[in-house]
Amino acid sequence: MTQTLAQILARRDWENLGVIAVNRLSMHAPLQFWHKNEKPVYGQKSNNESVLNGEWQMSYFDQPEHVPETWLQTDLVTGDKITVPANWQLQGDYDVPIYTNVTYPIPVKPPDVPEQNPTGAYSKVFNLPEDWLSAGYVHVTFDGVGSAFYLWLNGEFIGYSEDSRLPAEFDLTSAVQLGENRLCVLVLRWSKGTYLEDQDMWRLSGIFRDVTLRHLPEQHLLDYYVTTTLDADFDQAIVSVQTKSTADVFIQAALYWQNTLVATQINSPGTEAIDERGANPNALQLDLIVDKPYLWSDELPHLYELVLTVSDKNKVVTHIEHVQVGIRKVAIVNGLLTLNGKPLLIRGVNKHEFHPEKGYAIDETTMRRDIALLKQNHFNAVRLSHYPNQQRWYELANEYGILLVDEANIETHGMIPMNLLTDDVNYLPQMLARLTRMVLRDRNFPAIILWSLGNESGYGHNHDALYQWLKQTDTTRPVQYEGGGADTIVTDIIAPMYARVSEDQCFPVNTKWSLKRWISKPGEQRPLILCEYAHDMGNSLGGFDRYWQAFRQFERLQGGFIWDWVDQGLAKDGDYAYGGDFGDSPNDRQFSLDGLLFPDRTAKPALQEVAYQQQYLQFRWLNGQLSVRSEYLFKTTDATLTYTIVVDGKPMKEESLTLKLPPETKKDIVVCLPKIGQQDVFLNIKVTQNVSTIDLPAGHLLAEEQFVLQRKTQFVSLPVTDRPMVVETSHAVMITSRHNKWYFDTDTGWLTQWLKDGEQQFITPLQDHFTRAPIDNDIGVSEVANPDPNAWEARWHDAGWFNLSAQLDDFAIAKVGAFIEVQTIHHFLAGHEQVLSSRKTYRFNADGMYLTVDVSRNINSLPPARVGLQVQVGIFDGLSYVGRGPLENYPDRHSGARMGYWTQTLDELTTPYIFPSENGLRTAVSSLHWGSHHILAPQTPLQIGASRYSEKALIQAKHRTALVADAGVWLNLDGQHMGVGGDDSWSPSVASEYLLTAPFYHYELMWTVN
Known part of the structure; x- marks a missing residue:
């Protein structure tokens, strides 16, 4: 019996801890179902995909129960045109953005939320190609909706979902029809999920990521999992591909390096590699051997392409998947986080998904701009604070070489105590769903080197379950989690926030240890990476050099992630708004403005300090000799070094030379100084890249240094003149x-x-x-x-x-x-x-x-x-x-x-x-x-x-x-x-x-x- 809108809402799924989702499909790796004759391009859609972005209809209500039943049949006269993806607070005279750091934006009565619950009733009419209806399946995926939503197609109830930062996929096959189809999405601003999403950010809602229709052939992949294993000398790799699929198919895995076939294997599900009895008709493992592999790293992001071809029992290709594969090994060895056997130094930053006009909706142009700025300023890592990002970001990180910490969408900072929910077994299914779904979507991205259980949620027994699931599911990546004191049993890395270099901080409840005290703790051998440090709010980042002196001095101090990348200022009245500017309450004022960049991505002066401290080339001047040392682990520096002797502000001598510097080596250069009198003498050094690479253009400034060789003594006195x-x-x-x-x-x-x-x-x-x-x-x-x-x-x-x-x-x-x-x-x-x-x-x-x-x-x-x-x-x-x-x-x-x-x-x-x-x-x-x-x-x-x-x-x-x-x-x-x-x-x-x-x-x- 079909339920009415009122009957469905009466269930109040958004407050029911027993409901995580309704009819939502299992999470899997990204699938695009390319046709055999298509030429795939990462970041673009296949012919089996149709994006529903653009103009939608939306009616706004102050609570879901006020939405009339007729909305499921026809648009309401009160509706407006609205753009998807976007947040509705930024598109019209609806409710307001709220900025708060710790304090929940609603009364804290979990799992209940206020009756006054801003609601967006979205609708979109679309048509499908006839061949989509003749065979196979039609699915729809919502990549990001906050904080919860119900879904109908042509008046038929489809499902319900929470977790605003991960895709929600539904099967529409039974409800689609020839001609026009009307999709209805009822989005609620608050849900029980709100209590797990208390991140330091603007609280916005709506459909803010892509909405995509997909046509699935009858025989198709359900999921795949790619792992890479390297021998002790990194001379041979095994690329293992585990797949799940419908029955009666053949799957071929072919690995390519720059369009050249490296290895291939074909088989059908149910083989002993995955099940010793051959009794699993949907599972398959294929192993590809790669000799002398090109290894992926942030410095040299070598990517192979894996082509998975699915054929039916008649060997007719039903679809193809193209997967970026980075062969690399992440491990903790002797207390150090290593990549391909080399201890890492994390030059990291925390990054929210934020755009000053679009809120949570980030386009690829903005992503590429961020990556360019990251690379130009010598960052090698990003912590995805504090939730999984949209898929395209990971693909670009793979391509350009950005190390990622992928973080579950779990934060309960405003709870008192902070672990009230994370220590409550009733919330375990909610938390586990957020973590497991993130991992199942993202585990094939080589850029991800660490998993995070979330942010600022204390430490509870639920974290034990999350950690154990992770360690059993993915043995290729360590786990990082700060909550509960930064060194609990559910983190492989000591991950404190804002610890100072040498000074302990005494607080009423406990003492925040300094970095030097942490690494001196008896019996502690885990690496230490600051999950947050150097809070760049306004005119800030004093003392940043002290951190980098310590990172370079103490081996187990392996860097950290600056807070944070970009000011969260929303465009308003010709400038950028912060907490309270929309009349929002509660609010934490300008605490949203703590990025290295202004909202429009122009740099603040502190970024100059960061770039200098993080640069990979280090210089020393001693007795007329310049020493250049490379901190690159994998990349040979191919650059031009130019030194200029500047006397009283004017260049006196300049010389350029080619700098070919293998990783982790140094070079000494003799600099002949001219005879100089009592003048200001500066030795300025610049190193610029010789050839363009994927991440940096030729001529880019790789490093700069200055040595003040002499300051003129100013014996200044007031000249004698006629006395006044x-x-x-x-x-x-x-x-x-x-x-x-x-x-x-x-x-x-x-x-x-x-x-x-x-x-x-x-x-x-x-x-x-x-x-x-x-x-x-x-x-x-x-x-x-x-x-x-x-x-x-x-x-x-x-x-x-x-x-x-x-x-x-x-x-x-x-x-x-x-x-x-x-x-x-x-x-x-x-x-x-x-x-x-x-x-x-x-x-x-x-x-x-x-x-x-x-x-x-x-x-x-x-x-x-x-x-x-x-x-x-x-x-x-x-x-x-x-x-x-x-x-x-x-x-x-x-x-x-x-x-x-x-x-x-x-x-x-x-x-x-x-x-x-x-x-x-x-x-x-x-x-x-x-x-x-x-x-x-x-x-x-x-x-x-x-x-x-x-x-x-x-x-x-x-x-x-x-x-x-x-x-x-x-x-x-x-x-x-x-x-x-x-x-x-x-x-x-x-x-x-x-x-x-x-x-x-x-x-x-x-x-x-x-």
């Missing part, structure tokens, strides 16, 4: 020369104005400056409801640092030889506490001033964010400086920057973080000039910044588009600047050596206007 005159009034002092006038306010002690030939140079007084617009790491919030009281922003705010009051203690003016000297002493109070004092000595000649600043700090007070000066000057287009560049860099994030003579515009000097904050600093600046202004740092270099936006504006604005440029340019001249940190973004992470905790600071500068 002094004019004193009751509240001011004017120092005047032929072309310049300087004004001091004797009540405040500030240098308030500088006139050059009557033209104002200052818009605001030149003042001491000790704060910065808090960066995300200063704010220290991963959950809005749980801010860190020890965060720097909170401590500075509570102590009154953003409202420091300056008290003038002394103002003195004197004639000193040919100069006028002004000395001021200011005390700075936070509330009633004196926290800082600044003594400034200005020495003026006719053309400029020499300024000496001595700052003393109350050692019982907080350290400041900076010790420097700030002034707003007239607008200019850009400036030139000698210092580190070309991109923004900070005291604890500058190893990837180069010393140089740089000229940059104001836009280039500013980093447009979506959530405004301190940005744009340049370190080690010995001189700068713009227009007729020249500033020298004669003793120790300065840190400088120039921006159209005031610190106050940066603090008050919640989006960069809300910033209004001032009339002039805010110039920061810092003697010292605090680091940015970035081990994580929710606890103070700036290393002690980059905190301004010294009792005294001194800096000098000379400023002239020509």
